[in-house]
Amino acid sequence: MVEGARGIQSVEVSGRILRALARSARPMMLKDLAEDADLKPAQCHAYLTSLKNVGFVRQDWATGLYSAGPFALRLGVSWLNGNPQTAAAKLELKVLAEDFGVMALIVVWSSFGPSIAHTYAGWTQASLNLRQGSIFSVTGSANGRLFAAFGGAPEIAPMIEAELSRKAQKAGIGEDVETEDFPERIGEIRAQGYSVAEGRPIPGVNAVSVPIFAPTGELAFVASLIGSAANLPVGRDAPAVLRMLQLGRTLSATAADPGTRQKESAE
Amino acid sequence: MSFPINKRRTKEKKSDVRGVQSIELGSRLLEALCQEAEPMMLKDLAKISGFAPAQAHAYLVSYKKIGVVEQDAETGRYFLGPFAVQLGLTAMRTMDPMELAREAVSELSDRTALNVAIVVWGSFGPTVVQVEESGIHINMNTRPGTVYSMSGTASGLVFSAFLPEQEVKDAMAQEKREPAGSGRVGTSRFVGRREIEQIREQGFATVESPPVPGVHAYSAPVFDHSGQIVLAITIIGQDHFIEPRADSEFIPALLETTRTLSFGLGFRASKG
Numbered sequence: 001m002v003e004g005a006r007g008i009q010s011v012e013v014s015g016r017i018l019r020a021l022a023r024s025a026r027p028m029m030l031k032d033l034a035e036d037a038d039l040k041p042a043q044c045h046a047y048l049t050s051l052k053n054v055g056f057v058r059q060d061w062a063t064g065l066y067s068a069g070p071f072a073l074r075l076g077v078s079w080l081n082g083n084p085q086t087a088a089a090k091l092e093l094k095v096l097a098e099d100f101g102v103m104a105l106i107v108v109w110s111s112f113g114p115s116i117a118h119t120y121a122g123w124t125q126a127s128l129n130l131r132q133g134s135i136f137s138v139t140g141s142a143n144g145r146l147f148a149a150f151g152g153a154p155e156i157a158p159m160i161e162a163e164l165s166r167k168a169q170k171a172g173i174g175e176d177v178e179t180e181d182f183p184e185r186i187g188e189i190r191a192q193g194y195s196v197a198e199g200r201p202i203p204g205v206n207a208v209s210v211p212i213f214a215p216t217g218e219l220a221f222v223a224s225l226i227g228s229a230a231n232l233p234v235g236r237d238a239p240a241v242l243r244m245l246q247l248g249r250t251l252s253a254t255a256a257d258p259g260t261r262q263k264e265s266a267e
Numbered sequence: 268m269s270f271p272i273n274k275r276r277t278k279e280k281k282s283d284v285r286g287v288q289s290i291e292l293g294s295r296l297l298e299a300l301c302q303e304a305e306p307m308m309l310k311d312l313a314k315i316s317g318f319a320p321a322q323a324h325a326y327l328v329s330y331k332k333i334g335v336v337e338q339d340a341e342t343g344r345y346f347l348g349p350f351a352v353q354l355g356l357t358a359m360r361t362m363d364p365m366e367l368a369r370e371a372v373s374e375l376s377d378r379t380a381l382n383v384a385i386v387v388w389g390s391f392g393p394t395v396v397q398v399e400e401s402g403i404h405i406n407m408n409t410r411p412g413t414v415y416s417m418s419g420t421a422s423g424l425v426f427s428a429f430l431p432e433q434e435v436k437d438a439m440a441q442e443k444r445e446p447a448g449s450g451r452v453g454t455s456r457f458v459g460r461r462e463i464e465q466i467r468e469q470g471f472a473t474v475e476s477p478p479v480p481g482v483h484a485y486s487a488p489v490f491d492h493s494g495q496i497v498l499a500i501t502i503i504g505q506d507h508f509i510e511p512r513a514d515s516e517f518i519p520a521l522l523e524t525t526r527t528l529s530f531g532l533g534f535r536a537s538k539g
Contacts, residue, residue, distance in 0.1 A: 076355010
């Protein structure tokens with residue numbers, strides 16, 4: 001930082017508390033939060049009071065446990081709406097979901113694995129139980145395999161290893177995958193630039209996923225369609241596959257063109 | 268915990284009682300970034316959130332450090348960073364809309380002394396998943412598992428007004444094909460475009476001729492952050508109790524509950 005300006009220390013301390021919450025799979029007790037954030041419980045409590053007032057955290061009235069609150073949700077949603085690539089993806093996926101009668105997803109990487117950040121159920125509302133925050137398997141889902149093929153996060157490799165060795169508690173949604181052909185499968189995905197699921201892990205349900213790359217060339221997120229095999233054939237020349245590939249190319253190119261952001265905001 | 272200067276230490280001590288003021292102040296900057304959806308210049312960001320630019324800058328330095336804010340290297344503009352989406356995912360993972368809804372309807376039932384139902388979209392249409400009974404009103408035809416008519420019940424009309432049109436058409440057609448005695452509550456009838464538009468505008472629905480004579484219901488939608496309907500909340504009571512106070516008291520209480528719940532799920536009514 002050139003200006004080397006002083007920050008606000010208590011904001012940075014609050015960041016430690018929020019990070020501790022983000023690392024936890026479940027609501028937390030004050031003393032555990034304090035320990036993870038390296039604070040004394042009384043001090044942590046003061047921070048939590050303010051974080052609660054703002055809506056960063058919520059406290060369950062019955063258990064007293066802390067979890068991320070509505071303002072945390074709002075920050076995530078605002079990021080989805082404000083980021084030019086995710087904002088464009090949301091609009092285009094809505095059209096595709098309605099054209100094919102399937103569900104659309106935006107999946108991003110979190111420390112727990114590939115996580116659903118956005119769903120558009122279209123008119124398939126009642127059929128699939130996928131919701132924001134749900135986590136996919138890295139090896140056993142079309143979404144996850146794209147992170148295996150293109151992702152850069154340091155947690156990916158150990159997660160693949162754990163899943164393939166069946167040591168992982170199966171937290172994510174996905175099928176069991178054989179170790180032997182996994183590298184080959186990832187190679188194919190890299191070559192073809194998309195990944196599909198056919199009838200697995202859910203019989204009769206297919207999915208097609210494409211990677212969206214950030215301006216830096218890193219994998220930014222994954223866009224997916226998921227729906228009944230009847231509505232969503234996923235062969236090489238299937239309309240949904242071709243249109244998703246097109247969407248992936250357009251969105252990744254949008255990011256690569258530095259003029260686009262200004263152009264879009266001028267419209 | 269050591270702080271660089273004594274002054275700050277005393278400030279932090281005081282805050283043990285009333286929280287940490289700078290967290291509450293600083294969140295105004297994040298709120299502004301959420302609202303604008305565009306990368307912002309320091310001076311605009313400071314102005315909107317009521318800070319002097321230098322003060323805003325100090326906050327932004329720290330927000331950048333924790334990753335919730337990013338700064339464009341070329342333009343110098345600020346926008347939400349990768350930790351914002353991680354926080355959002357954390358909330359999505361641990362937040363259970365049904366649990367929040369259960370809390371809300373229990374409060375609403377206590378406050379109004381009415382029966383309150385949570386209705387979700389199921390494979391066969393609007394489906395009751397929970398009924399909070401006030402104990403005063405007998406409600407013979409609403410229980411978990413009850414499937415409502417799309418057009419002949421208040422709850423059904425809410426889904427008819429706020430689900431995608433194709434899904435509504437399919438569901439109404441399916442309902443019309445059902446034989447008599449299918450067990451669905453409410454009688455299918457024609458619903459005009461004007462009625463649907465009115466429901467969208469006023470934000471709640473009711474029916475003139477309810478399925479059970481003498482019992483009236485009002486229903487309102489709960490939305491998630493993407494603007495999709497998650498569930499409907501329906502208040503049900505006997506005419507002599509609910510009707511005199513419906514407009515003045517019960518409908519406002521219902522709407523307050525559904526709006527608070529939608530807000531908690533990240534919903535923001537679209538601007539303009």
